[in-house]
Amino acid sequence: MVSLMKYKYLLFDLDGTLSESADGIRASLEYALQTLGVPVPDLSDYPVYIGPPLIDTLRGLCGLDPETAERGAQLYRRYYEEKGKLLNRAYEGIPALLQKLRKEGAKLCVCTSKYEPFAVEIVEILGLNGVFDAVCGSNIDGSRKDKKDMIPYAVSCLGGDLARDREHIVMIGDTWFDAQGARLCGVDFLGVRYGYGGEKTMAAQGARQFADTPEDVYRLLTAACRA
Secondary structure (H helix, E strand, C coil): CCCCCCCCEEEECCECCCEECHHHHHHHHHHHHHHHCCCCCCCCCHHHCCCCCHHHHHHHCCCCCHHHHHHHHHHHHHHHHHCHHHHCEECCCHHHHHHHHHHCCCEEEEEEEEEHHHHHHHHHHCCCCCCCCEEEEECCCCCCCCHHHHHHHHHHHCCCCHHHHHHHEEEEECCHHHHHHHHHHCCEEEEECCCCCCHHHHHCCCCCCEECCHHHHHHHHHHHHHC
16 A cells, blocks of 8 residues: 555544534533523534634623633533533544555544543544544643644644644544644645535635545545645
């Protein structure tokens, strides 16, 4: 098998890229808002709140002040820890995709704005233990939550350096938030259409390549490397 010569570092978003997670996220957000006694907004539009950092959702979509948003984040995490995370499941074809990419010699990393310990647990729930070289997420205080901050951190966890290895890095995700982070970091981006985001919003952030299935992800990555 021909090895991946172009991309050495593959960074995968979690929600909507590796994991079908909408049910657990929505239930956790509803619980937090109901417990706070504040109105629950329309949560039928998943891209609005699946992908961006939790604290941004609570302050922006839900209109909470900083103090209330922090309380909401604590309630969300408590419910998610107990129940929400258990509703995650890997998209069909993801385990096979990751195994093929490992055989190509690439280093794989989960790169998510989700709280890092939760991300580690979800990888275990998905049955993907040992597949990734690193699982990277945000801090409990909300720092390192933007993808422009996450990407350099993830690359460093894989033993790389953003400035030195930029042309060998690709971010794979399903939302404009992922595409924006890749654009701001100057790395390639591959969007997936099967997740919760939209092609138009990703394209507005510079995305040009899109995959309909995990099998397409492999095809497009290897095609780019062999071009």
